[in-house]
Amino acid sequence: MKQIDLMKQTERKKKVLAALCAVLCTGLLSGCSSGGVLDSKEKNEQLKDTILETYDALIGGAGTAVLTPERSLEGRLTRGEDDYTGSYRASYTEFTGTEVLFGGTTLKREEGGTLELTCSLSLESGKAEVLLRSGSDDPEILLSGSGEYTGTWEVDGESTYIGVRCEDAVGELFIQIE
Structure with a gap:
């Protein structure tokens, strides 16, 4: 439950950052559009791109902070090309x-x-759920108990996390994301 609470806190921080960024963007762009330093459409587009890249880097850093540190995991995590892909056993x-x-x-x-x-989950006893959390929605249970799951989802434009919640779980879990 701590991780879910941490995800909610991070979501609130991102909303504050988004509001601050929106205020700064509005101020910067409106002050520059009429004869100021940036009076060409091309320079305004460059500024907008720079602001969006900076904002994406800020929220990306906040998003990574939600992940359970590798040293605290019960299993072995192999990262793929970024924090969204890889495998866990x-x-x-x-x-x-x-x-x-x-x-x-x-x-x-x-x-x-x-x-x-x-993903596949094989429980001998206890409970386990593979969860998907997207945006500010409550986590969606993709797999509960023993079984297999395959699915696709979109990650652009909002926070998206895959995790597992266990209670006295005895068994095996495998997750692969590409």
């Missing part, structure tokens, strides 16, 4: 907790916004 022995494994916050992911998730 865990053998749980009476594990209780939440692990936020993949995801982040980005305006536009360089590698494309569509991701494919494949």
Whole structure:
């Protein structure tokens, strides 16, 4: 539950940053459009691109902070090209907790916004759920108990995380995201 609370706090911080960025952008662009330093459309576009890139970097850093540190994970995480992709394999022995494994916050992911998730969960006892949290929505349960799941989702424009929540879980978990 701590990770879910942390994700909610991060979401609030991102909204404050977004509001601050919007105020700064409005002030900068409106003050520069009539005979100021930036009086050409091209320079205004460059400024807008720079502001969006800076904002994306800010929220991207905040998004990474939500992920469970690798040293605290029960299993082995192998990162892919970024925090959204890779694989995770865990053998749980009476594990209780939440692990936020993949995801982040980005305006536009360089590698494309569509991701494919494949996971399998084999429980001997206890409870476990593979969760998807997108934007400010409540987490969606993709897989609960033993079984397999395959699906795709879009990550551009909002925070998106994949994690697992366990209660006295004994069993195996495998997640692959490409």
